[in-house]
Amino acid sequence: MSxxxxxxxxxxxxxxxxxxxxxxxxxxxxxxxxxxxxxxxxSTLAQVLARRESYNVTAGEIVYEGKDLLxxxxxxxxxxxxxxxxxxxxEIPGITNAYFLRSALNAIRKYHGRDExxxxxxxxxxxxxxxxxxxxxxxxxxxxxxxxxSGGEKKRNEIxxxxxxxxxxxxxxxxxxxxxxDALRIVxxxxxxxxxxERAMVLVTHYQRLLNYIVPDRVHVLVDGRIVRSGGAELALxxxxxxxxxxxxxxxxxxxxxx
Amino acid sequence: xxxxxxxxxxxxxxxxxGFAQSAVGHQLPWLRKLREDAFAxxxxxxxxxxxxxxxxxxNASPIANTPFELARNKRISLTLEQxxxxxxxxxxxxxxxxxxxxxxxxxxxxxxxxxVKVVSLGKEIGDNPTEVQAHLGRHLNTGRxxxxxxxxxxxxxxxxxxxxxxxxxxxPIHCLFVSTGQxxxxxxxxxxxxxxxxxxxxxxxxxxxxxxxxxxxSNAATELVAADDAVVSxxxxxxxxxxxxxxxxxxxxxxxxxxVSSHSVLLGGALVRNNVHPVLAGEGSECLINGLxxxxxxxxxxxxxxxxxxxxxxxxxxxxxxILDDRAHGVFHGRIIVHKDAQKTDAKQTNxxxxxxxxxxxxxKPQLEIYADDVKCTHGATIGQIDETALFYLRSRGxxxxxxxxxxxxxxxxxxxxxxxxGPARTHVEQLINECLFGESESASAAS
Numbered sequence: 001m002s003x004x005x006x007x008x009x010x011x012x013x014x015x016x017x018x019x020x021x022x023x024x025x026x027x028x029x030x031x032x033x034x035x036x037x038x039x040x041x042x043s044t045l046a047q048v049l050a051r052r053e054s055y056n057v058t059a060g061e062i063v064y065e066g067k068d069l070l071x072x073x074x075x076x077x078x079x080x081x082x083x084x085x086x087x088x089x090x091e092i093p094g095i096t097n098a099y100f101l102r103s104a105l106n107a108i109r110k111y112h113g114r115d116e117x118x119x120x121x122x123x124x125x126x127x128x129x130x131x132x133x134x135x136x137x138x139x140x141x142x143x144x145x146x147x148x149x150s151g152g153e154k155k156r157n158e159i160x161x162x163x164x165x166x167x168x169x170x171x172x173x174x175x176x177x178x179x180x181x182d183a184l185r186i187v188x189x190x191x192x193x194x195x196x197x198e199r200a201m202v203l204v205t206h207y208q209r210l211l212n213y214i215v216p217d218r219v220h221v222l223v224d225g226r227i228v229r230s231g232g233a234e235l236a237l238x239x240x241x242x243x244x245x246x247x248x249x250x251x252x253x254x255x256x257x258x259x
Numbered sequence: 260x261x262x263x264x265x266x267x268x269x270x271x272x273x274x275x276x277g278f279a280q281s282a283v284g285h286q287l288p289w290l291r292k293l294r295e296d297a298f299a300x301x302x303x304x305x306x307x308x309x310x311x312x313x314x315x316x317x318n319a320s321p322i323a324n325t326p327f328e329l330a331r332n333k334r335i336s337l338t339l340e341q342x343x344x345x346x347x348x349x350x351x352x353x354x355x356x357x358x359x360x361x362x363x364x365x366x367x368x369x370x371x372x373x374x375v376k377v378v379s380l381g382k383e384i385g386d387n388p389t390e391v392q393a394h395l396g397r398h399l400n401t402g403r404x405x406x407x408x409x410x411x412x413x414x415x416x417x418x419x420x421x422x423x424x425x426x427x428x429x430x431p432i433h434c435l436f437v438s439t440g441q442x443x444x445x446x447x448x449x450x451x452x453x454x455x456x457x458x459x460x461x462x463x464x465x466x467x468x469x470x471x472x473x474x475x476x477s478n479a480a481t482e483l484v485a486a487d488d489a490v491v492s493x494x495x496x497x498x499x500x501x502x503x504x505x506x507x508x509x510x511x512x513x514x515x516x517x518x519v520s521s522h523s524v525l526l527g528g529a530l531v532r533n534n535v536h537p538v539l540a541g542e543g544s545e546c547l548i549n550g551l552x553x554x555x556x557x558x559x560x561x562x563x564x565x566x567x568x569x570x571x572x573x574x575x576x577x578x579x580x581x582i583l584d585d586r587a588h589g590v591f592h593g594r595i596i597v598h599k600d601a602q603k604t605d606a607k608q609t610n611x612x613x614x615x616x617x618x619x620x621x622x623x624k625p626q627l628e629i630y631a632d633d634v635k636c637t638h639g640a641t642i643g644q645i646d647e648t649a650l651f652y653l654r655s656r657g658x659x660x661x662x663x664x665x666x667x668x669x670x671x672x673x674x675x676x677x678x679x680x681x682g683p684a685r686t687h688v689e690q691l692i693n694e695c696l697f698g699e700s701e702s703a704s705a706a707s
Contacts, residue, residue: 050655078657090629090652094677103666104656111657161656246358 081168188213349683359447374423440471513543554587
C-alpha cells in the first residue's frame with residue numbers, strides 16, 4: 001500500500017478552481033518534488049494535505065495509509081504523521097518555541113496512547129535537534145514562536161519541528177525560498193538526516209536549487225492546477241534549462257499526465 | 260429627572276446623617292470636615308451619566324437607582340474555613356475585611372519586620388490620627404468624581420500600610436475584601452492608605468470577593484503615596500460574583516524617582532469600573548499601569564486611567580489586554596495629561612482586545628493632552644478575534660482545537676502576567692486567570 005494516494009483532486013479557494021484534477025502517489029521512503037510557477041497551485045496542494053479547512057475540496061480523494069485524509073481534522077492528520085513545513089511560518093507571541101514543541105509532541109504521543117514527555121526529558125531531545133539545525137539555543141528555549149525571527153530562522157524552525165515530531169509524511173512548502181546558500185545547506189542537511197525507508201517527503205519548490213542538495217526520487221511539474229509532467233531527478237534540470245514556459249503550453253493542451 | 264436624582268441622593272442623605280454621628284473618628288474635627296465636605300460635594304455633582312465624557316461608555320444608573328444600605332449596620336460572622344479558598348499563599352500578612360469592616364479574628368498579621376506597619380485604617384484613626392491625617396484625603400480627587408466623594412464621605416475602614424524609610428518587604432500584603440450575601444442591597448466604602456517612605460519597597464494586593472451572592476456594591480478608594488525612590492507594586496483583583504457592582508479608584512502620588520506598578524485584573528462583577536490615577540509629581544518617576552479584563556455573560560468592565568505627568572523625565576507605560584466573550588462589554592479609556600513643565604516625558608499606551616463572540620463589545624479611547632513641547636507620547640489599540648492562522652498552525656502540529664484556543668488565550672493573558680514580578684502575587688493572579696478562562700484551578704502557564 002502506498003503511503004499517500006491523491007486521486008483526481010479538485011480544490012476551490014474563494015470560488016476559484018485552483019487544483020483541477022491532481023493524481024499523485026507517494027510511497028514510503030520516497031522524496032518527491034513538486035515544481036511549478038507561482039500561482040500554479042503548489043501551496044494549495046500542500047495546505048489541503050495539512051487539512052486547512054478553508055480550502056474546499058470539490059472532487060477527488062486523498063488516501064493516506066489506507067485512510068481518508070480528507071475526513072481528518074488538521075490535528076488528527078498531524079497525529080497520524082502528516083507534517084507541513086509552512087511557506088510562511090506563523091508568529092505566536094507569548095508561547096515559547098520549547099513549550100509549543102513539547103505540547104505538540106505530547107499531543108501526538110497522547111493520540112497514540114503513549115506517556116507525555118516532561119520538560120526534563122524533552123530538553124536533551126530538543127537540544128540535539130537544535131544543534132542539527134545549527135540554531136541559537138536561546139531562540140528556541142526563551143523566545144516566542146517565530147516572533148522576530150529572520151526569514152531563514154523561521155524556515156530552519158520548521159525543519160526543527162519536523163525533526164522533533166518525526167512525521168511519516170513531510171510536506172515542505174517552499175522551505176528554500178529566501179534562504180541564502182549557507183542556510184539552504186543547513187536546511188538540506190536537516191532534511192537529508194530525516195530521510196529513511198519509512199518516511200516520505202514532498203518538496204514544493206519554485207527553484208531547482210534545493211534539489212542540488214536534496215536529490216528527489218520523482219519530480220512533478222504543476223502548471224495551472226494540473227501535473228503536466230512527471231519524471232526522475234533529471235526533469236528538474238531540464239526545467240532549469242528550458243523554464244516553465246514550454247511546459248505551461250503543454251499544460252494548456254495536454255491531458256493531465258499520470259504521476 | 261430632578262425627582263429621581265433627589266430620591267437617589269435622599270437615601271444617602273439619610274445614611275450619612277446617622278453615619279457622621281457614630282463613625283470611627285467622628286469627634287476629630289479634620290475628619291469630620293473631610294467627610295462632610297466630601298458628602299456635600301457628592302450631593303452637588305450627583306452620580307455621573309453617560310453625558311459625562313468620563314462615563315460615556317458606562318451607564319452607572321443601576322448603581323444610582325439601587326437603594327443601598329450601609330453594610331456596617333449588619334454584622335456577619337464568617338469562619339476561617341469559609342475564607343480558606345480565598346487566601347493568598349506566601350503573603351507577608353493578610354487583612355480580612357467582611358462587608359467593609361476589619362475582621363481581626365480572620366486576619367493573619369503574624370510578625371512583620373521592623374518599619375512595616377499593617378493595620379486597619381479604622382484602628383489607626385483611633386490610635387494615631389495625626390499620622391493618618393498627614394495623607395488621608397490629600398490626594399484623591401473628590402471634586403469631579405462622585406464615587407470618590409461618596410467613598411470619602413463614608414470612609415471608616417480599610418487597610419493602612421506604612422513602610423518606613425529604606426525598609427523592604429518582599430512578600431505581598433494581602434487585603435481581602437469579602438462581600439457576603441444579604442437580603443437587601445448593601446454598599447461598602449473600603450478606604451485604603453498606603454504610604455511608602457523614601458527608598459522603601461512594598462507590594463499590596465487588594466482582592467475583592469463574594470461569599471454567597473447578593474446585590475452588593477463595593478465603592479473602594481486607595482491612596483498610594485510613593486516617596487522618593489520608593490518601589491511599590493499594587494494589585495487589584497476583582498472577582499466578586501456576577502451580580503456585584505464594584506467601583507474602585509487607585510490614586511497614586513509619586514515622588515522623585517519613585518517606581519510604581521499598578522496591576523488591575525478584572526474577572527468578576529456585573530458592573531465594574533476601575534480608575535487608576537497616578538500623578539508623576541517627582542522628577543524621574545516611573546509608572547507601569549498594567550491591566551487584564553476578562554468578561555463573560557453580560558459583564559461590563561470599564562478601565563479608566565488618568566496619567567498625569569507633572570515633572571520632567573518621567574515615564575509611564577499603560578498596557579491593557581481584554582478578552583471578551585458572550586455579551587460582555589469592555590471599556591478602555593486611557594487619558595494622559597502632560598503638564599507644561601513635564602519635559603522629556605515618555606508615555607506609552609497600548610490596549611489590545613480579543614473578542615470571542617459577535618455580541619461582545621469593546622470601546623477603546625485614548626485621550627492625550629500635551630502641554631509640554633519636548634515629549635514622547637504614543638498610543639495604540641487593537642481589536643481582533645483569535646488568529647485563525649495561528650490556530651491552524653498549532654493544530655497542524657497535532658494540538659487539538661480546544662487546547663490550541665486555550666494556548667492562544669493564555670498567551671494573550673500572559674502578556675499582562677509577564678509584566679508582574681515573579682512571586683506569590685503573580686502566582687495568585689495567574690491561578691485566578693486560569694480559573695476564569697477555563698473554570699479550573701490547574702495552573703498551566705503557556706510560557707513555562
